[in-house]
Amino acid sequence: MALTRGIVPFCFKVIKVVPITLQxxxxxxxxxxxxxxxxxxxxxxxxxxxxxxNTFAEWNLEAELYAFGKRLNEEFNYDTLLQAFxxxxxxxxxxxxxxxxxxxxxxxxxxxxxxxxxxxIKEYVQVYLETVLPKFPVDGVTSITKNLTNEETLSxxxxxxxxxxxxxxxxxxxxxxxxxxxxxxxxGALLQSSGKERTAHFVRDFxxxxxxxxxxxxxxxxxxxxxxxxxxxxxxxxxxEPRLIGDVGKNTLLACYRVGLYINKxxxxxxFGETAATAKEMAARxxxxxxxxxxxxxxxxxxxxxxIPKPNENNIYQISAS
Amino acid sequence: MSNSNLFLKSGFLRAPLQNGVGRFxxxxxxxxxxxxxxxxxxxxMRDFIEQDLLDFAKQNPNIVVYMKPRRxxxxxxxxxxxxxxxxxxxxxxxxxxxxxxxxxxxxxxxxDIAATRLRKLQYTDHPSIQGPWTPFTFKDPELNVASxxxxxxxxxxxxxxxxxxxxxxMFEQQKLNESDxxxxx
Amino acid sequence: xSAAKRVQQWATFARTxxxxxxxxxxxxxxxxxxxxxxxxLHKPIYHPMNDCGDVVVCINSRDIALRGDEWRKxxxxxxxxxxxxATWTLAWELHNKDPTMIIKKAVYRAIKGNLQRRHTMERLFxxxxxxxxxGVLENVTNxxxxxxxVPTRLDHIxxxxxxxxxKVMEYPEDYVLK
Numbered sequence: 001m002a003l004t005r006g007i008v009p010f011c012f013k014v015i016k017v018v019p020i021t022l023q024x025x026x027x028x029x030x031x032x033x034x035x036x037x038x039x040x041x042x043x044x045x046x047x048x049x050x051x052x053x054n055t056f057a058e059w060n061l062e063a064e065l066y067a068f069g070k071r072l073n074e075e076f077n078y079d080t081l082l083q084a085f086x087x088x089x090x091x092x093x094x095x096x097x098x099x100x101x102x103x104x105x106x107x108x109x110x111x112x113x114x115x116x117x118x119x120x121i122k123e124y125v126q127v128y129l130e131t132v133l134p135k136f137p138v139d140g141v142t143s144i145t146k147n148l149t150n151e152e153t154l155s156x157x158x159x160x161x162x163x164x165x166x167x168x169x170x171x172x173x174x175x176x177x178x179x180x181x182x183x184x185x186x187x188g189a190l191l192q193s194s195g196k197e198r199t200a201h202f203v204r205d206f207x208x209x210x211x212x213x214x215x216x217x218x219x220x221x222x223x224x225x226x227x228x229x230x231x232x233x234x235x236x237x238x239x240x241e242p243r244l245i246g247d248v249g250k251n252t253l254l255a256c257y258r259v260g261l262y263i264n265k266x267x268x269x270x271x272f273g274e275t276a277a278t279a280k281e282m283a284a285r286x287x288x289x290x291x292x293x294x295x296x297x298x299x300x301x302x303x304x305x306x307x308i309p310k311p312n313e314n315n316i317y318q319i320s321a322s
Numbered sequence: 323m324s325n326s327n328l329f330l331k332s333g334f335l336r337a338p339l340q341n342g343v344g345r346f347x348x349x350x351x352x353x354x355x356x357x358x359x360x361x362x363x364x365x366x367m368r369d370f371i372e373q374d375l376l377d378f379a380k381q382n383p384n385i386v387v388y389m390k391p392r393r394x395x396x397x398x399x400x401x402x403x404x405x406x407x408x409x410x411x412x413x414x415x416x417x418x419x420x421x422x423x424x425x426x427x428x429x430x431x432x433x434d435i436a437a438t439r440l441r442k443l444q445y446t447d448h449p450s451i452q453g454p455w456t457p458f459t460f461k462d463p464e465l466n467v468a469s470x471x472x473x474x475x476x477x478x479x480x481x482x483x484x485x486x487x488x489x490x491x492m493f494e495q496q497k498l499n500e501s502d503x504x505x506x507x
Numbered sequence: 508x509s510a511a512k513r514v515q516q517w518a519t520f521a522r523t524x525x526x527x528x529x530x531x532x533x534x535x536x537x538x539x540x541x542x543x544x545x546x547x548l549h550k551p552i553y554h555p556m557n558d559c560g561d562v563v564v565c566i567n568s569r570d571i572a573l574r575g576d577e578w579r580k581x582x583x584x585x586x587x588x589x590x591x592x593a594t595w596t597l598a599w600e601l602h603n604k605d606p607t608m609i610i611k612k613a614v615y616r617a618i619k620g621n622l623q624r625r626h627t628m629e630r631l632f633x634x635x636x637x638x639x640x641x642g643v644l645e646n647v648t649n650x651x652x653x654x655x656x657v658p659t660r661l662d663h664i665x666x667x668x669x670x671x672x673x674k675v676m677e678y679p680e681d682y683v684l685k
Contacts, residue, residue, distance in 0.1 A: 058354050058388035071347055071384035160339035162351045162404045205344025212340045213447035218509045246458045246466060248521040249562070251642050256521035258458050272456065272518035282514050296453065303343055455551045456518040465649060471566060471637075475650040476528050477657065493673045 052172035053165035064166050072161065074202060077193040084110045084185035085163070087178050089170035113188030114181050120196075121187055122149055124203050124308060131309040132302050133216065135293040140220040147219045148207055151180045157206050158183035200308045209303050216294050216301075217285075225284040232291060238263055240287075242280045245270065259283045330439040338405045338432060349404050349432040352386040353425070357397040357413075367397040369418040370425070382429065399424065407434035519552060522630075523561045524646040529610060530567040531657045533574060538613035541565070544651060545627050546618065562630045563651070564643055569606040569635040572655075573598060583612065607633040 042048060053059065062078075065085075069076040088109045098104060125148055129141045147153065155176035158164075163182050167174050190199045222228060233240055245267075246258035259279035260270040269290060271282025289295045341347055355371060357364040371389065379387045397413040399421075409428060413421055468475060508516075525544050529537065543549050547559035573581070581598040601608050610633055618624045632643060661669070678684070 058390050060386070060388070063386045064352075067351070067384050067386045071351070073345060157339060159406070160404050161347070164406070206339070209340045209344040212343045215509065215511075217511070245463070246461065246648075248457055248523050248648055249646050251646050252522070254522050256457075256518050258456075258518070272458075272514045274514075274517060278514065282511065285511060296448075297451075454515055454519050456515075457521055457523045458518070461649075470644075470647050470650050471526050471528050472650065473528075473657075476526075476653055478653050478655065480652075481656055489675075490673060 050173065054168075061166070068162065068166065072202070074190060074198070075194055076189060080113070080189040080192050081186070083108045084113050084189040085166050085168055085182060086110055087167060087169040087174075087181070089178075090168040093170045110182065110185035110188075113185040113192075115184075115188070116191055117184035117187030117189075118149070120191055120199060121184065121203055121207060124200050125149060125207060127309050127311050128204065128208055128305065130311065131305065133292075133294065135291065136216070137292065140216075140292070143220040144211070144216055148210060151176050153207075153210060154180035154183045157210070158186075161186075161206070197307055201306075204303065204305065208301075211301055212303070215296075217289055217292075222285065222288065225281055225288055229284045229287050229291070232288075233263075240268075242283065244276055244279075261287050331437060332439045332441050334441060334445040335443070336445060341432070347404070348382070348384050348429075350382075350385050350401055350429050351404050352388065352402045353428065354388040354390055354400040354402075355397075356390045356392055356395070356400070358394055359391050361394050363414045364397040366415070366417040366421050367413050370421045373418070374422060378425065385429070399428065401428040403431075403433045405433045407437070409434045520557075520559055523649055524564060524643075525561055525649045525651050526564045526566065526647045527651040528567055528653060529565050530570040530653075531572045532653055532655055534571045534610045534613040535617075536654050537610070538617035540651060540654065541614050541631070542617040545614070545630055560627055560630055562632070562646070564639065564647060565607075565610055565631070565633040566637055566639060567635075568610045568633050569602075571602075571610060573609075578602075583608075606635040 054061065061082075065076070065078060065081050069081065086107060086109050088111060091107045091109045094105075094107055122145060125145045126141060129136070129144055130138070133141060158179040161183070163179060163186070164174060167178060167182050169178050171178075187199060187203060190202055230240060241262045243260050243262055244257060245260040248254075248256045255274060256272060257274070257276045257279040258270055258272050259276060259282075260267045261283045262268070269283050269286035271279050271284070271286050273279030273282050286295075338349065339347070341349070355367065355375070357367040357371070359368070375387065375389075379385070397416075399411050399413055401409040401411075403409070409431075411424060411428075413424070416424070465475065470476075527537070527541060541563050544561045544563050547553050547557075547561060550559055552559055578599040579597065582595040583598065583601050584593070584595055586593045596604075598609060611628075611631070614631055615624070615628055618627055632639075
């Protein structure tokens with residue numbers, strides 16, 4: 001109470017004395033130049049340095065690896081997992097250090113595991129996609145597989161599984177190649193500790209689900225859709241007829257045409273374009289999507305397929321992308 | 323929108339790595355409790371550690387829990403997420419209950435979501451079910467072969483019937499009835 | 508952006524050319540209809556910040572119809588900016604001078620006065636008669652329906668049709684038509 005009695009008159013005094021303009025929060029004049037100077041010096045020394053997370057006091061590799069497995073709901077062998085996280089650059093760096101200190105501890109890098117993992121991922125993704133997209137041509141499926149297993153996608157997956165801090169590498173932050181490589185090695189490690197089926201489900205849940213909400217046709221560029229379509233339909237003995245079914249602002253720069261493709265006077269697809277030729281090509285693309293069963297309103301890809309599907313080569317529409 | 327929001331990173335509501343499509347991965351990867359063993363400001367934090375921390379760690383084996391006693395410094399919780407976010411929060415003078423609630427928030431959120439300004443409160447990969455509208459969508463196909471201007475497409479066709487037209491129709495009807503009666507006879 | 512999405516965008520924002528026949532139409536009522544097409548208000552994709560307005564071609568602006576004695580009473584005000592520079596032109600005078608002016612001013616007044624108005628007006632073409640350039644006519648793919656019924660003059664109806672039309676009563680034989 002005594003304290004408040006002491007403060008209250010003081011407050012009134014302050015309000016009386018201080019003019020209104022000074023009541024706003026002012027940043028002092030020295031702040032900006034000082035920050036600029038600090039930034040300049042930091043730049044001169046080679047930019048901001050980020051310390052590796054695993055050099056912090058609060059870091060326990062064993063606990064991190066245990067939690068990593070639990071997070072993904074998988075049982076890993078500790079030594080194999082550690083090996084999967086060991087990059088070649090780290091092994092080289094450690095050997096140099098050990099030479100200086102004249103000791104010898106054998107370290108294994110993740111090269112072999114990564115190779116095993118990569119092999120498995122590629123084969124499984126290919127077979128899986130062939131099963132869930134039964135009408136899609138082999139070339140197209142291969143193209144999707146290539147996109148799903150490239151460095152960019154795998155490093156993105158790897159980063160979001162939290163490997164960035166755990167990876168043992170000479171550099172920090174690690175680059176995309178190491179991230180992708182580690183993911184492949186983790187798949188390899190899982191293959192050793194849990195068997196093929198569990199690994200397949202792991203790949204399905206983290207790699208193939210990246211297709212969720214994506215248009216699979218975009219992964220496969222077709223150079224000449226019209227000739228591809230006519231070739232397919234010639235095999236079935238059907239002729240196709242393109243018709244101009246709409247145009248807007250013919251003589252302007254913003255002209256738009258709509259071309260429909262007809263079989264026996266029934267429209268199978270339509271496409272738009274700034275010229276009639278483009279519209280025809282786009283209509284052919286739409287028709288091809290129908291043939292391949294990958295239209296915009298296709299059923300969502302099944303991400304719940306159990307086990308490893310068996311490759312069935314008779315079922316697949318074989319088309320050369322000429 | 324206040325001005326400070328303009329400097330926030332902006333984004334859409336998205337699950338990281340299509341989380342939940344395949345399997346669900348809890349997004350909190352590690353949590354660090356920094357506290358003082360003697361200072362009063364860390365009282366609630368010490369209570370939490372004594373009473374709840376072991377259960378928390380047991381129930382969440384996917385989270386790495388670190389404790390960092392620091393002499394006479396303010397208590398802090400740092401949560402690190404799989405998407406690389408680092409959520410720092412001062413727990414100065416917070417009670418046991420408050421800390422329990424904040425830990426629950428950190429455990430369940432997917433990243434430092436408060437640091438993102440949401441551009442929209444919803445997100446979709448497919449904004450339209452029927453396909454986007456175009457000028458051709460509801461167009462009468464007859465117009466393709468019509469030579470405009472044509473009063474067939476230009477005249478108002480929603481006006482009520484005129485009295486003259488009504489009279490004429492009545493007259494036609496009358497004539498029909500007369501012919502019916504004649505044939506009946 | 509993939510090829511499919513690119514052409515989709517192109518088609519969605521394509522500008523349609525509409526034709527509107529002003530014959531016997533009230534310019535001030537028609538202006539509110541034309542405005543909707545010029546600004547793109549008739550499209551489901553409309554948003555004040557997207558540029559989705561269409562082009563409107565008005566024909567027969569010479570044959571517009573004003574209500575009551577508006578031809579004589581309505582005055583168009585103009586001020587040159589100099590002292591004594593105010594002029595009031597009656598509607599019939601203005602129409603004699605430039606038969607497209609009344610409809611143009613009506614549409615201009617119907618659109619809300621903002622920075623976009625003059626750009627929107629650029630998309631309006633007005634022709635006094637039915638003769639319009641071939642290039643413009645080729646672009647037209649839609650016709651806006653008129654608001655009022657265009658009456659047909661008796662001397663434009665073929666004589667056989669007039670003869671066959673049912674009559675309420677016959678004039679007496681000795682009745683003298685003026």
